[in-house]
Amino acid sequence: MSESTPAPLNTVTWWEIPTTDLAAGKTFYAAVLGWSFTSFGDDENYAGILNGEELVGGLYRVEPDTPTTSPVRIYVNVPDLEATLAAAEAAGGSVLTPREEVGGDMGWWAEIADPDGRWLGLCTGSPAAG
Template identity: 65%
Template sequence: MTESTSPSANTVTWWELPVTEVARAKEFYGTVFGWTFTSFGQDEDYAGVEAGGALVGGLYKAPPDSPTAPGVRVYVLVTDLEATLAAVEAAGGSVTKPRTFIAEGMGWWAEIADPDGWWLGLTTDNAARD
């Protein structure tokens, strides 16, 4: 993987595609788009997607009861995750998953729902302020 420039704050920085079988999806998307894949440990239900030498998204095994309608997940990079989570709640949304460590060098993520219940991911490279 090659070094790339850092994305700007308040932009989408990651996406995930739901799939039925990760191995079959890797073969398909690798053939169609030339994507390569990276593992995040022992989890066979998830694969990172690399395009143009950069880690840009992921494939995840969708729950068996999920519809097959479009379901791309996106993550927005934020500078201050706790302030953003507070703003979500103040605006009538909810935090569905609080700050969670991803891995060394990859930062933290969280999940929110807007007032209508639609999901959105957040990510940050910044540690929580005390």
């Protein structure tokens, strides 16, 4: 998605793949899918995934004893983060992480759990309402 095209709302716009060895993960996904990587925060624990020139996701380091069934994390882009967090709680879910800045000019994120405790990430480019 280009910088001039807004991210679609209420759909997955970011995802992250777990790996116990960031360098090995980069090598594997570069060979298999042709992805390249960019520094994104802590180089030892996280790397942005580039598909061509488009930043599409992240590769994150997990502990070696993390089950191999550790999920790919997905983030849904929402127009109003606080309203979505409130709706999650009103529907029987919970807020795991309230609004936090991604960093730079990349917006904000939060985490919720559904009533069964299943995790879902949220993201937005919209600042908190005044």
